[in-house]
Structure formats: structure tokens, C-alpha cells
């Protein structure tokens with residue numbers, strides 16, 4: 001089975017390529033390297049000891065996609081490619097609508113043309129907006145609070161319309177909660193060049209003294225210790241969820257959405273304290289005001305993915321914190 005992975009050198013895509021190759025799938029990757037580095041291709045090969053074809057290019061480039069589908073008999077696609085920074089999407093919404101929508105529609109058109117109608121799509125828990133209760137189930141009402149989230153919801157709608165129009169399509173919409181951590185090898189992971197927006201990359205940069213102090217955005221939320229609660233999921237568990245989703249789309253028809261989370265909510269302070277203790281390192285922090293748009297708490301009911309995909313997360317926050325730090329230490333050593 002040959003799987004096209006768009007955005008395959010990115011954070012979640014690279015871990016998923018490793019799992020796919022380990023499971024014996026053939027892999028083809030397209031990535032324009034707008035948010036990842038070419039070195040990742042070799043790291044994936046080093047971890048798996050397997051080869052795969054990499055195309056540097058854009059998913060909005062229809063001719064390139066056609067060339068890829070002509071050169072390979074693709075059985076299914078995992079579509080990670082897209083921009084993901086919530087704050088930036090508020091500043092430059094057209095950049096997000098153009099890239100996330102255009103790349104997806106172009107990909108779907110080419111898939112249609114080549115009669116490849118099996119897809120797993122990276123959606124996000126952000127499509128639940130401010131959930132009415134917790135834990136979040138897949139049938140909760142959907143709404144968004146920023147352009148990035150709106151692109152995800154719009155794409156979900158496009159996929160539902162497509163599946164309705166043609167019952168040959170088989171689509172898994174995967175709603176990720178908060179992926180953190182890295183591959184055990186320390187060879188791939190997440191290490192943004194800019195000042196990170198997300199909690200774990202920020203904590204790591206404070207631990208390595210690249211940044212001075214973590215700002216904890218508010219301690220007056222309606223949560224166990226007042227800081228925000230999220231469902232952090234180890235990126236390797238998340239990657240394994242994609243294998244199950246691919247198995248599902250290869251054998252079934254129709255469209256369905258699945259929460260990929262652990263079902264456990266941890267507060268910012270719990271994450272910081274766990275990080276400090278498992279890595280035996282200090283993380284300087286201060287409490288500041290709330291970040292606009294943040295919600296108190298968000299965690300999944302992951303039982304539907306367990307029932308339908310036979311998947312559940314296995315790794316806990318100790319491993320997540322250890323592996324996130326290990327990757328960056330290893331990365332900085334090589335720089």
C-alpha cells in the first residue's frame with residue numbers, strides 16, 4: 001500500500017511517516033518546507049532504515065500533484081499540509097484561507113481525477129470552539145473563534161459534502177487535541193525557530209535558557225489550580241492513530257470524525273512541574289494575564305476512536321515531557 005503524506009516533514013507528519021514505514025507501508029511525501037527542514041527526510045530514513053520518495057513542492061501546485069499521482073499508484077492520502085498558527089491567522093487571515101483551502105481543494109481534485117478516494121485529514125479540537133461541557137464528544141456543536149479554526153471547519157464541511165456527492169469516498173477527519181513530545185530517538189520533534197506560541201516548545205526553550213521566562217496565561221480559570229487545562233497527547237501516539245485511520249479508510253466508505261486525545265486534562269502548572277521533575281531542570285515562570293481567546297479547559301472523550309479505530313493513547317505526560325526535552329537537547333548538540 002502506498003500512502004501520500006502531505007506536510008510529511010512537519011512535526012506530526014514526520015512521526016506519522018516513521019510509523020507508516022515501520023508498519024510496512026510505502027510512503028511518498030510532498031512538503032514545501034515552509035515550516036520544516038529538508039534534514040527531516042534523512043532523519044526519518046535513519047530512524048526507520050527505509051527509503052521513500054520526497055517531493056519538495058506545494059500542494060496548491062496542481063501540476064506537481066498530477067505528476068506525483070502519475071509516478072505513483074497512491075492508495076490513500078494523509079493530508080497534514082497547512083498553516084497552523086492561531087495568532088498569525090488572526091493577523092493575516094487570507095494567507096490561511098488561501099493556503100489551507102487551496103491546498104486541500106487542489107489535492108481533492110487531483111485525487112478525484114486519479115480515482116484515489118481515501119483520505120485522512122488533520123483537523124483540530126479547535127473546531128469545538130468553547131465546548132458546552134467536558135469531555136468533548138464528536139457530535140458536539142462545531143464553531144470556531146479564529147481564521148485558522150475556520151479553515152479546519154470549512155475543510156470538514158467540504159469533505160462531508162464530497163462524501164455525500166460520491167459514496168466512493170472514504171474519509172477520516174481526525175480532530176487532534178494537544179500534541180507534544182517527540183520520537184524516542186531524539187531525531188525528530190518540534191523546535192520552532194521563532195518564539196513559540198504553544199506551551200511545550202516554550203517550556204523547552206526556557207529550560208535550555210534560549211528564553212528567559214515562561215508566561216503562564218492566567219491562574220484564575222475555573223480549573224483545578226486556576227491555570228488552563230488541555231488534553232496533551234504524545235505525538236507518537238497521535239501518529240499511530242493515523243495508521244488506524246488509514247486501515248479504516250482503506251476498508252470502509254463514507255466520512256466520519258474522530259477525537260484523537262487521551263481523555264485526560266492537565267493544567268499548565270501540572271505540565272510545568274512534571275517537566276521540571278522528570279528532566280531535573282528548572283523552568284522559570286511567572287503568572288500573567290489571560291491570552292485572548294483561550295478557554296478554561298478542553299479534553300476529549302476518546303471512546304469513539306477506541307471503538308471505531310481500535311486506537312487509544314498509551315503514553316503519559318512523563319514521557320511527553322521527557323521526550324520533548326530530549327529532542328531539543330539532541331538537536332542543539334548537532335547545531
Ligand code: NAD
Pocket residue numbers: 006007008009010011012013030031032033034035036057058059060079080081082083084099103122123124125176177178179
Ligand atoms: P507543521 O507546520 O509542523 O507541519 C505542516 C507541514 O506542512 C510543514 O512541514 C509545512 O512546511 C507544510 N506545508 C504547509 N503548507 C503547505 C503547502 N501548501 N504545500 C506543501 N506543504 C505545506 O504542523 P503540524 O503540527 O505537524 O500539523 C500538521 C497538521 O495538523 C496541520 O494541518 C495542523 O493544522 C494540524 N493540527 C496541528 C495541531 C498541533 O498542535 N500541532 C493541532 C491540531 C491540528
Ligand code: UFG
Pocket residue numbers: 084086124125126176177178197198199200202214215216217218227228229230268291294
Ligand atoms: N500557555 C501558557 N503560556 C504559553 C503558552 C500557552 O500559559 O506561553 C497555556 C495556554 O493558555 C493554554 C495551554 O497553555 O492554557 C495550552 O496552550 P497551547 O498554545 O499550547 O495550545 P492551545 O490549546 O491554545 O491550542 C492548541 C493548538 C491549536 C489547536 C488546539 C486544539 O495551538 O492549533 O491546541 O487542538 F487548535
